[in-house]
Amino acid sequence: MSEFNQELDARGLNCPLPILRAKKTLNAMSAGEVLKIIATDPGSVKDFEAFATQTGNELMASSEDDGEFHFLLKKGD
Amino acid sequence: MSEKSLTIIATKGTLDWAYPPFILSSTAAALGYNVTMFFTFYGLQLLKKDLSLSVSPLGNPGMPMPMGMDKWFPVLGTAIPGMQAMMTGMMKNTIKTKGVASVAELRSLCLEADVKMIGCQMTIDLFDMKHEDLIDEIDLGGAATYFEHAGESDINLFI
Numbered sequence: 001m002s003e004f005n006q007e008l009d010a011r012g013l014n015c016p017l018p019i020l021r022a023k024k025t026l027n028a029m030s031a032g033e034v035l036k037i038i039a040t041d042p043g044s045v046k047d048f049e050a051f052a053t054q055t056g057n058e059l060m061a062s063s064e065d066d067g068e069f070h071f072l073l074k075k076g077d
Numbered sequence: 078m079s080e081k082s083l084t085i086i087a088t089k090g091t092l093d094w095a096y097p098p099f100i101l102s103s104t105a106a107a108l109g110y111n112v113t114m115f116f117t118f119y120g121l122q123l124l125k126k127d128l129s130l131s132v133s134p135l136g137n138p139g140m141p142m143p144m145g146m147d148k149w150f151p152v153l154g155t156a157i158p159g160m161q162a163m164m165t166g167m168m169k170n171t172i173k174t175k176g177v178a179s180v181a182e183l184r185s186l187c188l189e190a191d192v193k194m195i196g197c198q199m200t201i202d203l204f205d206m207k208h209e210d211l212i213d214e215i216d217l218g219g220a221a222t223y224f225e226h227a228g229e230s231d232i233n234l235f236i
Contacts, residue, residue: 013176013178014177015177016100016107016178017178020104020107071145
């Protein structure tokens with residue numbers, strides 16, 4: 001996976017906590033910076049897609065690795 | 078992106094029903110929605126400083142119970158004293174082990190995200206509730222106050 005500026009460990013958290021934590025972390029970041037999120041909630045795959053579409057933050061990557069879901073979100077303007 | 082808005086009328090005061098309004102409100106706020114919640118009747122329980130919410134299997138055939146009890150345990154048995162406390166304890170335990178947020182946590186996340194909360198004045202009078210028992214961040218109002226927000230809102234839900 002490519003470079004990121006911050007990492008958020010959302011393992012073990014269930015809906016809607018991964019999204020809420022990600023939003024909070026993004027708030028403290030600058031436009032263009034990339035946040036990596038690791039989650040175990042399978043629902044978060046669709047939810048991060050929907051989050052990105054609705055908030056103008058770009059979902060650069062979404063992948064699964066051994067039961068863990070990895071996301072790269074680039075903060076929008 | 079233009080700002081959308083959501084209003085929710087929360088009318089229920091049990092542990093299970095506390096989740097939908099707070100989950101939807103906190104998520105909508107994270108998506109950039111302007112959110113207003115109106116708490117009326119039993120929903121006002123969700124605004125208490127001291128949240129002591131319960132869940133009951135009584136009259137709720139959809140509630141899963143341990144050992145498949147929801148299939149064979151007599152309905153009247155769910156009215157046994159202590160049953161509600163036991164089921165509430167088990168539900169809270171499950172909530173914790175599954176990584177689901179507590180109601181108090183979701184409520185503070187809503188407040189942090191500037192979700193506007195309005196308590197129904199009529200319900201407070203009706204049930205002789207005390208203002209000081211409710212969290213400080215709320216406004217009080219009535220149906221007209223609700224419509225002031227609902228009339229301008231993209232999504233209005235009654236829960």
